[in-house]
Amino acid sequence: MLTAVNGVKNQMRVTRLSIRYAVMREMLNKFTFLSNVLFMILNNACMIVQWVVLYSINDDIGGYTFKQMLLLWGLSASIYGFAHFLFEKAFHLSDTINTGKLDAFLVQPKNVLLQTISSDTKISSLGDLLFGFIMYFIHGFTIESFLLFIFFTASGGLILTAISIILNSLSFWLNKSDMIAEVGNSLMINFSTYPDGIFKGITRILLFTLIPVGIANYIPIHVMTDFNIYLFFINIGVTLLFMLFAFLIFYQGLKKYSSSNLMSARI
């Protein structure tokens, strides 16, 4: 038991170091770092204009007030920021697999998946993360909702990362799966910035199942507006489920990677 605890502790230490080093690399040039972060905040802020205009037509869009819409925007940005800041490599995993760069992680005695996905960061995502919190404060501050916002940022970020791992892991079996992953990611991102009430029928069902934007982004807004323990646990449960599935499929793929190793060379 003690060794297991130690193992987890050591793993956390290495993952933390790995992320810190990746961030240090991106911060080498202070100007680039700052401009990336600031411009990303500005970039996101531009989209507020869209909602100002739309809410001038109608005070209620898809069941969201203007402030709730800002909160949804903020949460979606911070979820994206969280995932890309900590686990950028998860979004380029198929490239890592296809170019054989996984080998370096395979000879290390740590968790291959964690080591790989934490080995890179995207600096502009810090801007997304900050933007998310700015939106949150504009929406209004209470201790409970602040804690919930942090929690949902993390759970949503993990869902987003897990989906990317699952789709990118398809490269163990298929080539061109990076395109599938790209579509998956853009589905997650695009739907997450529009209120769920505008979608009906099958789309709505999909958003709460296969494309879990509903669970990662919409449910949190409902919970933060009007706390509902039942929805809160659905969010936790689905997050765990996706993480588990991501681990399973990645390790299944890894087994295949090691045992068959399809070489795609032209002869």
Place this chain on the structure above:
Amino acid sequence: MTIIEVKNLSKKFRVKVKENGLKGSLKSIFKPKYKVVEAVKNISFEVEKGEIIAFIGPNGAGKSTTIKMMTSILYPDQGSVRVLGFDPVKDRKKLSYEIGTVFGQKEQLWTHLTPYDNFKFFGAIYDIPEAACEKRIDELAMLFELDDFINTPVRNLSLGQRIRCEIVASLIHEPKVLFLDEPTIGLDPVVKENIRVLIKRMNKEFKTTIFLTSHDVGDIEKLCKRVIIINDGQIVLDDSMENLKYHYLNKKIVEAKMKEKVNLDDEDGITILKDKGYNLKIEVDTTKRSVADAIKLLNPDNIIDINISNVPLEDIIRNIYQKKD
């Protein structure tokens, strides 16, 4: 003590075959055709503790595939591998604490960090306590003469300095076996020599078993006591360096600079390779005639300078390949 035990190891790859032309590429989308390539065919060998062993062969011979199977990156199709008693397939994690790997062309270091920070990172990966890690780094830095640049970011180092750091990084956790895949690739001769000296010193100091793949003859000649030559997935030769030299190296090259012209013709045991008047290059078959005898023929009083050397190993290996064919 046997450290590595490889028995009847085989590995096949399926390689997608693409036929030429439009028809071919359409076909390959719907019904891909595969060709089976046997990268490693039924090879067996053992490595003893403290040995430096060279695993050599031309590109595509199966060197990397074998090393990948020993380091649990690839699983074998048939046969078994035991490294330090571990099965790489089942005990990946346990094994990884005991072995070090350096892949010459794939960097493991973070280039924006200093070697020192990198070593600390590797220390964390292998769960080494802070103090022990620092001590180990000091020791290795001394051995590999890193002091001048241990605090310079890796991206500012020369290739030779980088490789030295790569090797040190893979030694932080005191592995019992070190796998070096083409460690001197792309280096200039002086740096190569320097790396070899350091590897040898390290082997002496820590008794680390070293398994080295290379297609650089110098690496092997300078470093190894035992050589395994692999070609086309099969072991062509597994012998001591000495034996290899004895069987394939019974010829000496004598190069001499003369005061006066000598007239020498091919005779029993002597072949003239080059004769430019005052400069002479001959090959002596020592089974037929001693080197001393050959020099006598040249008239020792007449010699200004003389150099006696072995036939380059490259030629020997080529010779072995040819015999096998």
Place this chain on the structure above:
Amino acid sequence: MKKYWFIINMQIMSNLQYIFNIIFGFIGYFIMLFILFNLWQYLYSDPSELINGYSLLQMTWYVVITEILWSTLSGSKFCKKICNDVKSGNITYNINKPYSYIGYSLSTHLGDISVRLLVYTILGMLTGLLFLGSFPSLSLVSVLIVILTSIMALVIQTLFMIAIGLLSFFIEDANPFYWVYSKVILVLGTIFPIEYFPGILQTILRFSPVYVVSYGPAKLFVDFSWDAAFSIILAQIIYFVIAYLLCFAIYRKGVKRINVNGG
């Protein structure tokens, strides 16, 4: 004869791959349009309603057109390429070539996006039909003018990308400027027509690049008038000149800087 057949084969093959990639990329466009269609359907309580002078049919077709222009451009990649050219010093090899770097970049990019433009236009039209069932009222002349102004819009956009990319001469990373520029175009002219904005802003927008690079062609598609056509074409010509001069000025200044500093 055989070798020519071989060349044709090779060419078709590499293009097939290319077209496949484009079609795959179209999925992103489709998702975006799908979301916007849902949004407008929600906002329009009945199809005959007019919001800021646009019916549901016109509003959706407006977005179909602006999004085609937007997606075809793929500006972020192109802007990055220009930045890299500057940063890596590749650009200096062009200085002594008998063509201008600006002209060269403009024409390669236009060549690159032409097939995509065609594919996106066809698929975009089909998507519009799928969602709405009919076109806004069109005539042969209006369609021709829409095509003409669309191409002009892409040319002007490309020049602006080049200008932003060339800023790398002076700053470490010009990409963030592109993000903001593209977001302005997106928000102020791609998602809605400029009639959606309050009075003063509307006037400003009529004189801004938004008017020529995205609003113009789409407006002509959903609501054609000769008046609008003339003013849009005139504005495009003026902007073409401005954008080109801007590129030229930045390029000249940047190259001088390299010569002084020795690259």
